[in-house]
Amino acid sequence: MSSTSPGASPQDMQERAAIDRSVRFPVMFFFTSAAAWLFAATILGMVAALKLRVPTLWDACPWLSFGRIFPAHMDALIYGWAMQAGLGIMIWMMARLSRVELRNATYIIVLGHVWNFGVALGVLAVWSGFGNSRTWLDFPSMLWPMLAATYVLIVVTILVMFRVRRDGPVFISEEYLVAAAVWFPWVYVTANLILGAKGSAVMSAGVTVWYMQNLLYFWFIPIAVAIAYYIIPKVVGRPIYSYPLAKFGFWTLAICAGWMGFQRFYGGPFPAWMPAVGGASTIFALIGITAIAVNLFYTMQGKFSLMQFSPSLRFSLFGMAMLLLFAVLSALKSFIGISKYLQFNLFELGLDTLAIYGVFSMAAFGAIYFIVPRITGCEWPHGGWIRRHFWFSTYGILTVLVGMFAAGLSQGASLDAWDTPFEVSVKVAKPWIVALVLGWVFIAFSNLGFFWQLALMFVGKGRRSEGPTLIHVAPGEAASAEQAANVAKGTAHA
Template sequence: MRLTYREGAAARAFIYGGLFWMFLGMLFGLFAAVLMVWPDLIVGLPVLEYFTFGRVRPVHTNLVLFGWLTGAYFATLFYMTPRVVGGKLWSEGLGVFTALLHNLALGLTTVSLLAGGNVGREYAETPWYIKWIITATFLLVAVNLFMTVKNRTEKGELYVSAWYFLGALVTTPIIYVIGNQFLLPQNPIWGVNDAILNWFYGHNILGYWFTPVGVGAVYYLLPKLTGNPIYSHKLSMIGFWSIFWVYGPTGAHHLVNGPVPYWVQTIAIAFSVMLIIPVWTVVTNFYGTMKGKWHLVRDSVPLKFLTTAIVFYFITCFQGPMQSLRSVSAITHFTNWVVGHAHVALLGTFSFIMYAAIYYMLPRLTGRAIYSKALQEWHFHLSLWGFLLMFIDLTIAGLVQGAFWAQNQSANFIEGVAMMRPYYILRAISGAVIILGQVLFGWNVYKTATAGKPFEAGQDAGEAAPARAVEPAGA
């Protein structure tokens, strides 16, 4: 018996799975934040060893990065790619199977990390056998989408979103395999070289996976939500090629002032500063495309998320090159500043883009209009203000922390830890506000899928006019 799946089944599966991992991952993040304020919270409990900070924190990062964001990215790829190339997804069945495989990997990740199966590398903590499953999910998604492009009906020039999507699918599995010690149980590389390789992976998974798919989604959504063609296709292609050429050597800026070769640090710093080129193309294209349509932001929550995300994208891409400089890194490295910077990219930028994408895709995948505009607005404002509180809090905490260390040369380190307590309390509060916003988001998605009114394309505020040559085709 051959199973058949309704169009959009794979994208829906990844959206629903991604939301589950988002809730779980953010709850672990809130729990980790509470432990920073109240470290004795779980003392005496029989499950103490499974919920220490050192186990909870990597569960949070892995579930948010590879559960929520990657799951939402896969949904975005399965929805947008067929529409920008003209056609249908090559295999909905393969897409659904990939979603099941992805959820299996995340379930094993959660259990293994809580049980202490941590290999000790940032964003690469999972045991080697789980990494094989994660690699398989990326490869299966790549096969599905490249076959979709091969069978496309529109044989002309590819829209820029397709370039970003396909570029990410080519580079990410390579970076993942190399950066995770070639998926071997016994690591062939160790010492300083291990650290360099880890940050080749840790930074480039951001640059070659989270950034290209996020930017590609923006290039798809903006013309659809504003009715304007993309401001400059040529500029978008300059951004595409520059990010893929420039990003690779930047990972070692995480090791500036550390025990790695000086020339490796210098190359990383130089290429980090050059990242302003692709950032400039995205920001310029965004504001050029929005020309004459800013009034739509008032009524369109997806546009609110996109507009805010581009502001945060500029901030994080300004921070990154600047904090790679040796003089700046000497103050900010190892402080809460870096934690705040990471949240600007992964929450303020790419998660906000995915919120906009899901609000756009869900009605077209389910045939039902978004259940509640009021819940959308609450989701936006709770996410925005919760995030801003966290970002500002961690940024100030990091500067205070770095200045204290520089002044005291770590002679009284524990005093520096104690002075962080008020900032950690604010971080926990901001995390609770963010999670409240996601609860409303999840409820709105659930009610949309089960009780939303029939959806007709063009009924939401800011819906696009018919596609033009420099707009993505399809719904």
């Protein structure tokens, strides 16, 4: 089987089609409910940002207070959108890479409903004031065993598919998927158990940041990287540049990431080594991220023009660029002289949003743009909306990042000046919060087209065509991004 020729044999095609058919319903279930949660999360995000800018707005209504809206927004974004999109992608990609059909679609759909029910209950509880004010773990504590169990039962099917995979070398994406599948329960259960043990309040703040950082590095980033490692060779038609380098990146990340978290509390009331270890491992993890970036760069070399046309490639590569940015910023923030001005303030929110939206969600969009036509049998209705989805998402996330960087810097400088009243640090950041409002407005707008198109695909009203929906190319004009790029270059397609 040649790795670069499109199409491959009829057997291959039939096998792929059969796999796609077998995962169709669970994957579409996860994608559509994830998209619905994303919609809810963007609306809550806009309201939360607005409340941060104008705190007196609707102040008579406790349901619209920042303290409830903001955690509800984050939880909807993480557990509603990101985790479900990730699960859908994991199931499809693992089935494809293991060359195994999914046998228990109904089982997964049932569990998917349980997960949605749990998240809905949690978000509603947070929204109605029963959250427990631990960042990203705000759900009432009776909910976590249910969510953890549901997650484990879902990923068991992914692990089983990996176990019964067809012989052959394990592809690097599979390693990341298996790792992400087992890392999340570990991180989630550990954090919740320690928090449930009613230890010192200071330490529970520490456990919370450990959880946040590990959720990013042990779940969001591995899945985003798995997507990039899969989508790029698929679209470009080349093998990944170097397997040794990919393995090196994987293990660096695996070894370093678990130590992170406390660096968010430099100067906090912890033994000094805890933040120091967190900071150092954040810098060490950048080694792994750099290896990933180098590997993908060499895989892409000479083919970057395809990004102009292929939505999957464009989104997932953008996610990887943002991953490098995120890792570099995180590493810089691990130096105390810099962290001094960037911790305990809005910059952290900017960085978290960058990881969840800029890195993970963008890569996930790339995967969804690739997967959905294959499992629904129709093409995305409109290339123009994909383009708008990309650009307004980009504007949105960069606006949030730059705005929160400026806000955090002014806040941090003011916090660092011991003779300045605390109130000042709140006031100096206020003008910049407009960027947060604006960013979420952009993101909400960008996703309107995405929701609409996904809904059309879901009900089977996508475009019926032989050609893919590409950006900047009229439907049916080119059979692949590669062909479109060749046409653009003025060379005939062989």
